[in-house]
Amino acid sequence: MELHAEYGGVVPELASRRHLEAIIPVLDEALERASSRLEQIDAVAVTYGPGLAGALLVGVNFSKALAYALASPLVAVNHLEGHIHAAWLERESEPEFPVLALIVSGGHSDVVLMEAHGRYRRLGETVDDAAGEAFDKVARLLGLGFPGGPAIDQLASTSAGKPPLRLPRARLERPYDFSFSGLKTRVQRIVRGEDGEPPAAAELAAAFQESVVDSLVTKAVQAAQDQGVSEIILSGGVAANSLLRASLVQRSHVPVVVPRPALCTDNGAMIAAAGWRRLQTGETAGLELDVEPGLRIG
Numbered sequence: 001m002e003l004h005a006e007y008g009g010v011v012p013e014l015a016s017r018r019h020l021e022a023i024i025p026v027l028d029e030a031l032e033r034a035s036s037r038l039e040q041i042d043a044v045a046v047t048y049g050p051g052l053a054g055a056l057l058v059g060v061n062f063s064k065a066l067a068y069a070l071a072s073p074l075v076a077v078n079h080l081e082g083h084i085h086a087a088w089l090e091r092e093s094e095p096e097f098p099v100l101a102l103i104v105s106g107g108h109s110d111v112v113l114m115e116a117h118g119r120y121r122r123l124g125e126t127v128d129d130a131a132g133e134a135f136d137k138v139a140r141l142l143g144l145g146f147p148g149g150p151a152i153d154q155l156a157s158t159s160a161g162k163p164p165l166r167l168p169r170a171r172l173e174r175p176y177d178f179s180f181s182g183l184k185t186r187v188q189r190i191v192r193g194e195d196g197e198p199p200a201a202a203e204l205a206a207a208f209q210e211s212v213v214d215s216l217v218t219k220a221v222q223a224a225q226d227q228g229v230s231e232i233i234l235s236g237g238v239a240a241n242s243l244l245r246a247s248l249v250q251r252s253h254v255p256v257v258v259p260r261p262a263l264c265t266d267n268g269a270m271i272a273a274a275g276w277r278r279l280q281t282g283e284t285a286g287l288e289l290d291v292e293p294g295l296r297i298g
């Protein structure tokens with residue numbers, strides 16, 4: 001984050017170089033914290049997409065070499081399937097399928113129906129900016145720095161009570177799709193004073209957050225109802241948002257599983273959890289595995 005903050009966002013070239021520098025120390029630290037040795041590793045699970053090609057390539061190539069050296073199976077994991085499986089790091093028993101997953105991160109806002117492990121149907125997605133991207137862009141407009149989500153969350157909490165300012169919610173053709181770029185443009189107009197005297201930054205942050213969260217929660221709850229699911233899983237970096245966590249729990253008619261914040265933002269444990277499932281069904285990858293930066297789910 002420090003590396004990218006200076007530029008106001010992730011710089012792909014810097015990100016992949018840092019991945020290269022960090023991957024061996026990260027592996028060493030993970031083994032140490034787990035009091036494990038490399039020889040005890042049964043399989044190597046790795047994200048092959050979606051994401052930045054340069055960063056994915058570091059992980060995939062390193063994992064191939066590791067799996068080869070250990071003579072262990074290699075398991076290819078979709079990053080989004082990983083986000084969903086963060087919920088399995090928090091639960092004791094299997095849910096009754098189908099369940100609904102709302103994945104909200106810097107690159108995605110997906111409403112996914114999970115029919116079984118490995119079986120997904122994408123019901124909705126963003127037609128423009130992802131939720132986290134909108135948080136980051138609006139934070140920049142408000143001069144809050146990068147990453148913007150936590151900064152807006154924090155600033156909005158200082159604006160006590162319900163925000164008097166109400167920003168629009170996008171209406172879309174498909175019932176579970178999202179759009180956040182119009183909202184961002186509206187905030188931009190307000191900040192520039194094109195709509196009259198701008199309100200305090202905290203009030204604007206609260207109104208923006210309220211609008212994004214309301215769209216996300218309304219559609220996720222509607223989809224859950226329409227599909228008759230037994231629970232909703234909330235995951236991805238934006239799931240760390242305090243208002244989103246609270247309103248989804250409050251408005252859902254079925255139980256909501258929200259992994260702790262450290263498991264919602266990108267992490268290796270969720271990839272291992274998803275990889276373990278694939279390993280059980282014998283879905284291993286060969287050394288010809290390649291990255292898929294534009295990979296989807298469902």
Ligand code: KG4
Pocket residue numbers: 104105106107108131132133135136147148149150153236237238239240241242264265266
């Ligand atoms: O899942 P993630 O760690 O990385 C991606 O795969 O993109 O998500 C990062 C995103 C960023 O856009 C960040 O601003 C947002 O998650 N985020 C938040 C909060 N914490 C992180 N958005 C809103 N409220 C938060 N508390």
Ligand code: ZN
Pocket residue numbers: 079083105106236237265266
């Ligand atoms: Zn992610």
